[in-house]
Amino acid sequence: MKEISEKMEDDRSLLIRAIKLAEDGIANGGGPFGAVIAVKGQILAEAVNRVVANSDPTAHAEVQAIREAASLLKSHDLKNCTLYCSCEPCPMCLGAIYWAGIGKVVYASDRHDAELAGFSDRYIYDEIILSPSDRHISFVRIENTGGEEVFKIWEKHENRITY
Amino acid sequence: MKEISEKMEDDRSLLIRAIKLAEDGIANGGGPFGAVIAVKGQILAEAVNRVVANSDPTAHAEVQAIREAASLLKSHDLKNCTLYCSCEPCPMCLGAIYWAGIGKVVYASDRHDAELAGFSDRYIYDEIILSPSDRHISFVRIENTGGEEVFKIWEKHENRITY
Numbered sequence: 001m002k003e004i005s006e007k008m009e010d011d012r013s014l015l016i017r018a019i020k021l022a023e024d025g026i027a028n029g030g031g032p033f034g035a036v037i038a039v040k041g042q043i044l045a046e047a048v049n050r051v052v053a054n055s056d057p058t059a060h061a062e063v064q065a066i067r068e069a070a071s072l073l074k075s076h077d078l079k080n081c082t083l084y085c086s087c088e089p090c091p092m093c094l095g096a097i098y099w100a101g102i103g104k105v106v107y108a109s110d111r112h113d114a115e116l117a118g119f120s121d122r123y124i125y126d127e128i129i130l131s132p133s134d135r136h137i138s139f140v141r142i143e144n145t146g147g148e149e150v151f152k153i154w155e156k157h158e159n160r161i162t163y
Numbered sequence: 164m165k166e167i168s169e170k171m172e173d174d175r176s177l178l179i180r181a182i183k184l185a186e187d188g189i190a191n192g193g194g195p196f197g198a199v200i201a202v203k204g205q206i207l208a209e210a211v212n213r214v215v216a217n218s219d220p221t222a223h224a225e226v227q228a229i230r231e232a233a234s235l236l237k238s239h240d241l242k243n244c245t246l247y248c249s250c251e252p253c254p255m256c257l258g259a260i261y262w263a264g265i266g267k268v269v270y271a272s273d274r275h276d277a278e279l280a281g282f283s284d285r286y287i288y289d290e291i292i293l294s295p296s297d298r299h300i301s302f303v304r305i306e307n308t309g310g311e312e313v314f315k316i317w318e319k320h321e322n323r324i325t326y
Binding site for chain 1: 175179182185195215218226239251256259267270281287288290292295301308309310311325
């Protein structure tokens with residue numbers, strides 16, 4: 001655990017910390033989003049949105065915090081962690097949360113608040129439920145290219161680790 | 164553009180290249196997924212799944228390729244890029260694709276093939292459409308914590324760059 005928090009904190013105070021990170025991040029060239037990952041009330045990782053600052057469209061606060069926490073724990077599995085985020089996670093971050101096996105997510109504002117501030121969260125939630133061919137971004141499937149065979153090779157691979 | 168491809172390639176051959184990366188990635192400790200990002204048929208970035216190898220739950224081939232391409236272009240905006248991926252992007256990668264503004268996505272196998280091979284893609288697609296309180300992972304909103312105020316600070320911030 002980092003020195004920044006040796007004491008146990010409750011959900012509300014950890015969420016307020018994530019919001020404070022978001023506010024501080026704006027002044028430092030970040031987007032208005034912050035995230036904290038804690039284990040049993042102790043802070044493990046903190047992050048802010050760095051999309052523009054880092055030229056990295058995936059550098060949302062939640063993704064940055066998950067990457068940091070996983071690196072610290074030397075594991076892709078964050079099942080004992082709680083994620084606190086200033087705003088409801090977007091679909092990208094929700095996917096990252098599921099892949100990481102995060103135990104619980106606590107958030108303050110939501111996709112509609114983000115939309116009013118000019119962010120595409122709600123739009124992407126609306127797009128993701130469409131069939132691939134109906135989306136604004138063109139999703140084209142090409143068959144008979146060997147895509148399924150890769151999974152067969154994977155299933156026969158002795159050292160595979162499933163997640 | 165990288166030296167690996169100076170010539171123009173068509174969608175089918177670039178997709179087959181992404182599938183070959185997936186296959187090669189398995190032998191090198193990666194998951195069975197590969198991705199290529201190209202601009203007008205010229206390869207800009209290539210990546211494989213490194214979730215377990217890198218202890219990074221976000222290290223899907225598509226996310227890795229997007230991060231690499233954005234870093235090379237020094238921009239979070241990949242609107243002129245096409246993404247080729249061995250399997251249909253999961254919700255996390257779909258979100259990353261939208262945030263990056265990728266122009267077109269070409270893929271081979273889909274979420275159902277991935278499920279048969281033991282991956283959670285389809286499950287996460289099913290979870291994302293549920294209301295936050297109905298999901299298997301607990302999503303808890305706490306109000307009156309200042310979350311909406313951060314967006315108001317953002318809107319007044321002179322140097323903000325929207326994306």
